[in-house]
Amino acid sequence: MEKVYRKFLGDSVSSTIDFKNYFVEYKSEIAKVYGPDGEIGVTHAFSNLIKFTEEQENILAHTCSIDKLDPPNPVEKMDVEPLYTRPELYEKIPAPENCCLRTVQSVLSRSEADQEEIVRASKYRGRKITLSDEHKLLNRDMHASDDVVMTILIYAPYSSVKHYNGKFNKIVDKRPRVSQELLVLGSQTLDVLRDAILCVEDFNDTQGDVSENPFDNDGIHQSRAKYPSAMFYFGNNFYIDTREATCKDYSESIREYGEKNGIVFGETRSMEESFFIDLQLKLGHPYVYRHQGICEHIIVFKNARLIHFYDPRVSHLYPLHEAICPSRARFCNICGSLIAKWCVQDCERLPNDPSYLCSDCFKGYLYKDGKKICQFKAYKFCDAKAIL
Numbered sequence: 001m002e003k004v005y006r007k008f009l010g011d012s013v014s015s016t017i018d019f020k021n022y023f024v025e026y027k028s029e030i031a032k033v034y035g036p037d038g039e040i041g042v043t044h045a046f047s048n049l050i051k052f053t054e055e056q057e058n059i060l061a062h063t064c065s066i067d068k069l070d071p072p073n074p075v076e077k078m079d080v081e082p083l084y085t086r087p088e089l090y091e092k093i094p095a096p097e098n099c100c101l102r103t104v105q106s107v108l109s110r111s112e113a114d115q116e117e118i119v120r121a122s123k124y125r126g127r128k129i130t131l132s133d134e135h136k137l138l139n140r141d142m143h144a145s146d147d148v149v150m151t152i153l154i155y156a157p158y159s160s161v162k163h164y165n166g167k168f169n170k171i172v173d174k175r176p177r178v179s180q181e182l183l184v185l186g187s188q189t190l191d192v193l194r195d196a197i198l199c200v201e202d203f204n205d206t207q208g209d210v211s212e213n214p215f216d217n218d219g220i221h222q223s224r225a226k227y228p229s230a231m232f233y234f235g236n237n238f239y240i241d242t243r244e245a246t247c248k249d250y251s252e253s254i255r256e257y258g259e260k261n262g263i264v265f266g267e268t269r270s271m272e273e274s275f276f277i278d279l280q281l282k283l284g285h286p287y288v289y290r291h292q293g294i295c296e297h298i299i300v301f302k303n304a305r306l307i308h309f310y311d312p313r314v315s316h317l318y319p320l321h322e323a324i325c326p327s328r329a330r331f332c333n334i335c336g337s338l339i340a341k342w343c344v345q346d347c348e349r350l351p352n353d354p355s356y357l358c359s360d361c362f363k364g365y366l367y368k369d370g371k372k373i374c375q376f377k378a379y380k381f382c383d384a385k386a387i388l
């Protein structure tokens with residue numbers, strides 16, 4: 001794994017960090033400056049560190065005031081109103097076609113459709129912060145520096161094969177896209193992360209074709225309940241979910257492959273007995289989460305730090321979703337306004353095969369007095385938008 005990714009990642013990955021030792025050492029250092037509870041102001045922290053007098057402390061606070069960042073004669077903000085009222089004012093100047101500069105030729109060779117594709121493929125598109133201030137009303141049970149907070153990026157599952165993009169009639173690489181950003185505590189076990197990762201594959205219905213009796217909601221048929229197996233691959237070790245008797249060890253087949261091909265793997269441990277703080281990982285390195293058989297996600301540890309005074313210091317809030325990448329919903333093929341909840345196949349009354357319908361259209365268009373009015377297969381459908 002490390003050998004494969006090294007050539008792509010370059011300097012963006014840290015060296016391996018032993019989080020436990022690192023933060024024990026770091027905490028003892030900052031306790032000298034910030035005090036044991038870590039809740040004093042920055043100016044006092046400086047004072048503790050350098051032994052300032054009160055007068056020197058005031059001079060420092062005045063000299064380093066954030067107000068000093070204001071320039072003496074700030075430039076007035078540009079009036080952007082003409083952009084909307086007179087768009088022609090800022091129209092692009094067409095590139096001269098007979099110019100031999102490579103930059104100009106490159107611009108000319110790009111169609112507008114290509115430019116649209118570049119924007120759509122950006123991995124930073126539309127991430128929204130979901131953290132609210134509600135935690136301030138809850139009872140805090142942690143002091144600053146009590147625990148370690150790790151920021152983890154969960155990527156949407158993606159296939160490494162190339163995808164055909166019909167719209168632009170060419171083959172494009174589908175780039176990995178961050179789907180969730182989570183905060184976990186070092187004192188938490190890995191199974192809490194497994195439970196916090198929202199993937200539509202965990203919410204699929206396992207009953208198959210239910211067209212004969214689609215509105216019978218007896219029993220739990222979510223794939224997560226039926227197939228609870230999951231595995232993280234961090235460092236060179238496997239961490240498997242063993243909380244349910246039906247959990248399988250996904251690392252077995254990988255070990256067999258490793259033995260045949262001379263690849264040496266580390267240990268297989270259980271998620272619920274492994275703590276984040278005990279991990280030894282590289283920040284920025286792509287690790288793996290696997291569940292539902294073949295659904296694989298890249299996981300990246302973005303940073304690790306001591307919990308801050310201004311963080312939500314309520315332990316039961318973690319793992320905390322800090323950001324979620326909005327996805328496009330699949331809307332009903334009939335009304336076009338509600339998110340689809342049914343996938344219908346082999347139906348002569350519908351123009352698309354498969355068709356995606358909301359519950360109202362599905363019931364109203366394909367059933368009469370609770371009976372099917374024609375032959376088709378119907379599967380319960382869970383859209384990613386419904387869970388993220």
Ligand SMILES: [Zn+2]
Nearest residue numbers: 157199201295
């Ligand atoms: Zn998944």
Ligand SMILES: [Zn+2]
Nearest residue numbers: 332335358361
């Ligand atoms: Zn509908």
